[in-house]
Amino acid sequence: MNLATADSTFREPTVQPAYLARLNDAQRQAVEHGAGQIAGPLLVIAGAGSGKTNTLAHRVAHLIVKGADPRRILLMTFSRRAASEMARRVERIAGEVLGRDAAVITDALTWAGTFHGIGARLLRDYALEIGLDPAFTIHDREDSADLMNLVRHELGFSKTEARFPTKGTCLAIYSRAVNAQAPLNEVLGSAFPWCAGWAEQLKELFAGYVEAKQAQNVLDYDDLLLYWAQMAAEPEIAAHLGGRFDHVLVDEYQDTNRLQASILMALKPDGAGLTVVGDDAQSIYSFRAAEVRNILD
Structure with a gap:
């Protein structure tokens, strides 16, 4: 099976996926929010140990099961390990409906990673448009x-x-x-x-x-976000960037800082297709100027 046939084949499962039955009502509402279409913004706030990340993985899988193109899903976490684990969860969950084809589809979930990792890839693509040499080195x-x-x-x-x-x-x-x-x-x-x-x-x-x-011709980690934000502040580039992704999902949103929040706002100014998950009671990346106010506001 290829991605070209995946959309038509799996857009509407004939029975409710079994994985939905494992979720409580609040989790199921979050997972099903706007599935099958590009809906308005979704904010999921829950405490530690409540299954926030699991809910996000179920949402990504459900979007794919309902026909979303995984190549147009941007999933951001706060570590490469978390991104890899999220992709494995998505494949396992989606596999309950798609069977072996889940691996083909989730392999196309190529835009899953950290803010900095995604930023580095996008900067390579748009470097010349913002005056950077695409052969930059990352310190x-x-x-x-x-x-x-x-x-x-x-x-x-x-x-x-x-x-x-x-x-x-x-x-x-x-x-x-x-x-x-x-x-x-x-x-x-x-x-x-x-x-x-x-x-x-x-x-x-x-x-x-x-x-x-x-x-x-060196960029440090902060530059990966700074130049991404500057890039997204250019209306034409921002429109092109936002148009590359139907769905943007962010885990541990309480750990985002002002710069990262501005990037998300530029990507999806009307919030369409945006999902953020976090806990307003904790923030572990305060040394990066993380602001829990990004959730509270």
Whole structure:
């Protein structure tokens, strides 16, 4: 079986899938929301251990069973391992209806990954349109800290009598400012008050760090989101991006930050086809400027 025939064959199962019977009423409503069409936004809020991620996996599987093209489903989690596990769950659940063909269809669920991983792939596709070289290199945190330290030395900040923030602290401040989309002084005051006296030097350092990245055609993890957001802010690119995906689903939405929330809003400004799942009582990625207000608002 191929994807071209999957839509017509499995759009309307003749009996209710058995997997729906395993869900409680609230979970089943979330799974079936707008299935078979591109419905309005869905927000699922539930506590730890309540089956949020399982519900999301059932929803993805149900969308596919009802005819959604898996190539047009964007599924974002907060780790590669979580994305892989989600895909396995989707295949197992969908397989109850589609049998062996579930593997063929879920193999086409190629847009499942982390925000940063998806961002990297999209930036390769649209790099030239936003002035990037598509052959850019991605620095991990250690590489980024080393580059920050190099610029720190070049500017002479490591030689001052008073102790200047370490490379790791400098990178953390920079990263928080980018992800929170907040002024440096605000970030220093709220999260790094002991570094507030270095505000002007940090501004100079960060400007030098950005220049160094551009000179080396390097992107750090924060750039993957920053450039994605800038790309999505261009109306024509945003429309094309949003048009690539019928359904956008996000797990652990409470761990998104302001930058990630702006990306989602640009992808689906009217909320059509958007599903987010989260717990407004917990957020484990606060170091990335995650804001539980993204759920509460």
